Amino acid sequence: MIRMEQLRKQKGGTVILDGFSLGVRSGQVTALLGPSGSGKTTLLRLLAGMDLPDQGRLEGLPETGPAFVFQDHRVIPWLNVEENVAFALPEDWTVERRVKAIDESLNLTRLSALRRRLPNALSGGQASRIDLARALATGRRLMLLDEPFKGLDLELKLELMEDFGLIMSQSEVTAVLVTHDLDEALLTADTIVVVSGPPLRIVEVLEVPLAKVGRTMFDPALHALRQRLYHLLVSEK
């Protein structure tokens, strides 16, 4: 369990977090759902150690640090797919371990056949999977995802979300996903934390009582949850 206790963060005169507390269950996908600019990404950066809180505590974070899937996919244009993945691997790993990690992550993200291609020779969806493959290959127990499906067309988004659900169901990785899209949260998360802000505050925490694989928006349970989330977000506006 990862615990965030009484976090406070101020940036340029704006209080973004003020006594924010939340627990994230291990091995699950927790989605932080809320409007843009509410402070979700700031919270994610604190969890990643990219920023430090002014006050408060973070407990239960893995010692190895988290893997991060960025909103603006961080792909190195002059390295091919497997080199991009290999870039983030620890230097003290043996060659066998590196090869195994790369192979597995490329298989999971369906990039194996494209491993020697440069990013500019890939489609948008394929290129956006590189970030995910890199995060998976590092074997880190915590994965932070900052709007990873943003800007993709619907078909590609659904395909990637399905893949993500499948990957998460096969691994024991804990994931925190930040999004402002209802469907992204509903199709990928075990727990949805509806937030508002700034300062960031929890509006409601909802559990999604379905397996991560094979979810569709036509499922009555998801449909009902969607209605509820929609009303929550609208009433917060």
Add this chain to the structure above:
Amino acid sequence: MSAGKRVSRIAGGLGVAVFWLGFWQLSAILVDSSFALPSPLAVFSRLSKLIFERDFALSVAWSVYRVILSLFIAVGLGVILGALSFVSPLLRRLISPAMLAIRSAPVVSFIVLAMLWTTSDYLPVLISLLMCLPVVWGNVLQGLGAVDERLVEMASLYGVGRKRVWKQLYLRSVWPYLNAALFTCLGLGFKVTVAAEVLTSPKYAIGYQMYVSKLVLESEAAYAWTVVILLLSLLFEVWLKYLLKRRWKRRESV
């Protein structure tokens, strides 16, 4: 490149050369003074004799050696100083005025000032080095500044080692800027080295040969030596382009 494209490119290049030679010939007829502007035929005829003279090869070899040496030192020093200036703002503030001064002052000032200190055969190397150093330093600094900070942040998040970050991110970011600096310095190196050789007169040097041609009022030889410099400059530029392209291709095929 297809054979057809290559032929049309060569034909285009020859067309341009013929145009300028025609322009030169016409100008020579209009000026009507073989001393002020000899005809291309006279210059190339002098050049054909010049290349068999005893000092030709030695003069060319020494001048090329001076240019290449100054270029190597300028690139080495420029990269080191550029990288250090990038990581240390204090060093950058210290170095910047010196680089600006070198860049702004006329070449001849440096040659004259340097001649007060030494008359070594290597003085043209020093002058060429001084002229090229700010170019390399500035481009390296600019290239390092252009690195994608988002990628550096990603590397830091995954704890990627400094060596790998410098090699894969910073060096790659600097590479196009360093390429541009190399081409600028190659042209600059020939110009400055020959200018310094004219004034310092080392025994074997293209600049010295030009100075002698002027001294004995042999303008056809002076023009012939200018053609030699142009050809050498062109040759080295093509060679450098080929080298860099080959290196790039090798990198892409890995």
